[in-house]
Amino acid sequence: MAVEGKLRAAIVGSTGYGGVELIRLLQSHPKVEITSVISSSSAGAPIEEGFPHLTGIVERSLDGVDPAEIAGRADIVFTATPSGVSAKLVPQLLEAGLKVVDLSGDFRLKNGADYEQWYKHPAPADAYLEQAVYGLCEVFGERAAGAGFISNPGCYPTATLLGLIPAIEAGWIKPDSIIIDAKSGVSGAGRGTSLMVHFAEINENLKAYKINKHQHIPEIEQALSEIAGEQVTVTFTTHLVPMNRGIMSTMYAGMKGSYTEQDFVDLYRKYYAGRPYVRVRDAGIIPATKEVSGSNYCDIGFAADARTGRITIVSVIDNIVKGAAGQAIQNLNLMMGWEETLGLGYTPVYP
Numbered sequence: 001m002a003v004e005g006k007l008r009a010a011i012v013g014s015t016g017y018g019g020v021e022l023i024r025l026l027q028s029h030p031k032v033e034i035t036s037v038i039s040s041s042s043a044g045a046p047i048e049e050g051f052p053h054l055t056g057i058v059e060r061s062l063d064g065v066d067p068a069e070i071a072g073r074a075d076i077v078f079t080a081t082p083s084g085v086s087a088k089l090v091p092q093l094l095e096a097g098l099k100v101v102d103l104s105g106d107f108r109l110k111n112g113a114d115y116e117q118w119y120k121h122p123a124p125a126d127a128y129l130e131q132a133v134y135g136l137c138e139v140f141g142e143r144a145a146g147a148g149f150i151s152n153p154g155c156y157p158t159a160t161l162l163g164l165i166p167a168i169e170a171g172w173i174k175p176d177s178i179i180i181d182a183k184s185g186v187s188g189a190g191r192g193t194s195l196m197v198h199f200a201e202i203n204e205n206l207k208a209y210k211i212n213k214h215q216h217i218p219e220i221e222q223a224l225s226e227i228a229g230e231q232v233t234v235t236f237t238t239h240l241v242p243m244n245r246g247i248m249s250t251m252y253a254g255m256k257g258s259y260t261e262q263d264f265v266d267l268y269r270k271y272y273a274g275r276p277y278v279r280v281r282d283a284g285i286i287p288a289t290k291e292v293s294g295s296n297y298c299d300i301g302f303a304a305d306a307r308t309g310r311i312t313i314v315s316v317i318d319n320i321v322k323g324a325a326g327q328a329i330q331n332l333n334l335m336m337g338w339e340e341t342l343g344l345g346y347t348p349v350y351p
């Protein structure tokens with residue numbers, strides 16, 4: 001039974017990394033109670049069977065995927081489901097009267113044709129793409145207030161966009177010069193097994209993948225183009241690194257003037273003033289993934305090169321927290337008009 005006064009939350013995909021992280025973080029949310037954890041393949045099984053770390057903390061059986069039943073048990077649903085699945089399921093949940101925060105890429109691109117080109121699935125109907133609010137909290141957060149449907153940004157786009165947008169908006173970098181070199185831990189690929197994330201294939205190894213083909217390219221370009229007021233294209237290369245959590249996005253761009261690292265620090269601190277989850281490092285200090293692990297922080301550092309006229313911007317996040325479940329809860333807080341930090345007060349786990 002829901003505790004009186006709390007918002008009732010259901011999680012579809014609760015047996016995946018994004019879903020199980022939502023369960024962890026929502027344990028300490030003062031205004032939310034999880035009333036249903038949902039699985040399409042293991043309904044009826046106790047969740048702690050697949051996730052023994054939840055023993056004594058969340059002991060409930062997994063429910064099946066039935067939108068009408070979910071609407072009877074919950075007020076809001078987090079869909080931590082693969083792309084293609086969310087596209088079909090989310091409209092049914094919205095029609096059942098639920099609020100939705102979707103963690104997949106299915107509703108992030110406003111143009112359905114772009115979605116089909118990059119994701120290789122049929123796009124959701126335009127009406128849902130229009131309804132979806134792209135929830136990059138520190139940039140478009142005011143759009144989330146009172147919204148009923150949030151499309152949570154991708155992990156790589158979160159790190160990348162938070163690192164680039166203040167400089168693009170200020171007109172300090174050349175939009176046609178941006179190169180993004182991004183690296184992710186293997187949890188970014190989800191809990192499913194594949195040769196790509198097999199221990200012997202990734203341990204002591206470093207792999208570049210999906211060069212110029214990654215589905216996050218149009219998401220990054222869509223947001224940068226909106227901010228720049230012109231079409232922006234980027235070169236984007238992703239790498240898999242042998243760690244569990246973390247994304248580092250290293251971005252290179254030509255500067256339009258002779259800016260110093262301190263200039264960038266001042267610009268970004270002004271842009272993110274009052275936003276608790278972006279930490280702009282002092283001039284010359286470059287953040288590492290471990291410094292945000294397990295937390296909702298995005299840390300940003302700069303190296304300006306007067307010799308080449310280029311700025312290097314380094315942005316780090318925990319892909320499952322700020323890149324997925326944490327930002328989803330931050331979006332929930334913004335939707336509901338609550339304090340942005342509720343349920344997110346985690347100090348990074350170090351070392």
Ligand SMILES: NC(=O)C1=CN([C@@H]2O[C@H](COP(=O)(O)OP(=O)(O)OC[C@H]3O[C@@H](n4cnc5c(N)ncnc54)[C@H](OP(=O)(O)O)[C@@H]3O)[C@@H](O)[C@H]2O)C=CC1
Pocket residue numbers: 012013014015016017018019038039040041042065079080081082083085103104105153154155187188189190191192319320323324
């Ligand atoms: N991992 C990350 O760092 C990030 C992930 N994302 C996105 O979030 C979403 C979830 O990712 P992640 O948790 O890593 O993925 P996982 O593969 O770990 O989990 C996805 C879950 O979806 C469930 N699922 C599969 N098919 C269906 C279906 N037809 N109906 C309902 N549920 C289904 C599965 O559970 P079951 O079989 O029990 O139903 C599975 O556990 C994806 O869209 C991903 O791209 C976004 C940002 C970062």
Ligand SMILES: CC(=O)N[C@@H](CCC(=O)OP(=O)(O)O)C(=O)O
Pocket residue numbers: 083103104105106153154155184185186187188189215216238240
């Ligand atoms: C390490 C790794 O494999 N990461 C995944 C991120 C997937 C993801 O988050 O996909 P959507 O945001 O599009 O839903 C990838 O690069 O495809």
